[in-house]
């Protein structure tokens with residue numbers, strides 16, 4: 067707090083991807099200051115750019131957080147516009163002396179936050195950013211020579227035994243200001259508008275809010291984690307935590323997942339170690355994005371810039387998007403994505419391999435479709451995932467690893483449960499999941515469960531041979 071502000075000047079908690087009250091260092095520090103706290107969410111240019119599903123999911127998360135705040139005597143103030151201008155106006159209106167927020171790590175957010183910090187400090191306002199979105203700040207993990215990690219395994223070894231701060235309890239009350247500033251009405255933001263018919267359907271598959279996330283974590287660690295390592299690859303099984311959407315919006319802290327995962331490991335639950343390793347994959351993705359932000363938009367390895375992926379957005383790409391390639395694993399997965407806003411990790415790898423290798427289509431096209439459709443969309447994990455499969459990323463899958471979607475079905479869906487959950491055509495009584503696809507998709511796609519099943523538009527063997535040929539012709543990286 068600065069000298070010329072009264073000692074009880076309010077603190078603005080600038081809410082971003084940290085839609086939780088528990089284990090939230092930015093909020094906890096504001097409450098601990100024992101002054102009024104004003105929670106504010108600003109729909110700024112970066113949020114206006116969100117894809118349809120992430121924007122919709124953000125809306126669900128905001129509505130939920132607003133209710134949780136009300137139960138603690140607070141409000142969520144909603145404003146739209148430039149974050150810098152909104153904060154300046156709010157500081158004038160409320161007499162706030164400080165702004166707290168949880169750090170973000172993508173280059174656009176970093177640029178925005180750096181400007182805002184400078185500007186607020188220039189006005190004598192304490193601008194404080196806090197950790198909370200990650201276990202390890204990206205700049206604190208260094209190789210022996212002081213550089214960044216480019217390969218996951220040594221990164222994991224470097225962090226696995228680090229101390230991680232304990233959890234912070236949610237405040238039972240949040241001190242309110244004498245007068246609340248005006249707020250927009252969330253409905254007026256129409257967060258679901260771009261989802262069209264899909265909004266109601268996808269909402270049924272979302273798990274919103276920190277209580278629901280914590281319950282799921284407890285249930286997962288109680289009953290599922292023991293078999294996690296072997297079952298996590300079977301897309302029809304409910305074998306993974308399913309917490310990515312909550313992590314993406316900060317409805318659960320990675321610290322909570324880490325500490326509870328450690329406890330499960332201490333209790334001898336096999337699978338817990340593997341779960342911890344997956345959480346660290348997310349950390350690794352952020353480490354890469356922070357140190358090499360071009361991973362978001364360009365081939366991480368520059369030598370791949372000349373690789374001849376097709377950038378044509380044609381009927382075949384549309385067939386991939388719409389789950390109409392004729393290959394059951396790919397189509398089931400693309401429909402799961404459209405209906406639930408999520409996709410099983412193995413399925414993500416298979417559809418990405420099919421697009422970038424069998425179809426030789428640029429990974430950016432797939433990355434952008436995921437960005438449009440995922441409720442767990444996360445810039446770092448999405449970019450790393452796509453470049454890992456395409457081969458252009460750090461520590462990437464080798465170019466000759468081309469998933470055969472039919473072979474993968476035999477291995478990971480031998481009983482056909484995943485296929486029948488999502489593909490209605492040919493079933494006398496398709497399950498609701500498969501039918502939901504037709505409730506969610508735009509009418510303009512003109513799809514019906516009574517359609518004939520799409521014919522494959524490429525031959526798997528030929529596609530694989532073509533990919534090996536094209537991939538094999540490029541100069542291989544040194545490492």
Ligand SMILES: Cc1cc2nc3c(=O)[nH]c(=O)nc-3n(C[C@H](O)[C@H](O)[C@H](O)COP(=O)(O)OP(=O)(O)OC[C@H]3O[C@@H](n4cnc5c(N)ncnc54)[C@H](O)[C@@H]3O)c2cc1C
Nearest residue numbers: 306307308309310344345348411414443444447448451452
């Ligand atoms: C092409 C592609 C795109 C992807 N896009 C995203 C994305 O936009 N958002 C996203 O959260 N994940 C993404 N992933 C990673 C992964 O598929 C999801 O995190 C996982 O499916 C989430 O399910 P879960 O929460 O049940 O995971 P669990 O198996 O329960 O794992 C626990 C947590 O570990 C992290 N994690 C697990 N696997 C990975 C991974 N491969 N990379 C990074 N973190 C991981 C996630 O935060 C996850 O919630 C992508 C993967 C690929 C191959």
